[in-house]
Amino acid sequence: MRTYVPSGLPYVLALSVAFVASPVLALVAGIGFGCGRAMMALANLRFSTDNSWDLAWISAHRVIKIVLVLAFLIPFVIAIL
Secondary structure: OOOOOOOOHHHHHHHHHHHHOOHHHHHHHHHHHHHHHHHHHHHHHHOOOOOHHHHHHHHHHHHHHHHHHHHHHHHHHHHHO
């Protein structure tokens, strides 16, 4: 069963939020994570009649992983500095 999470970075962020965020920021992060998961499921429904979802994933997975790593590393480095 596919979970629609292309890397483990969202879970690292979830742990970070759980340890350092205020309750309001934790709620906002949870809503954002849930919306992201919903978008992936809705996108899959849009392409569910044929194999185009898997083909789109195969063609874009490298770019998605790079974007996720940068989206994690840039705020992490800023937070450390």
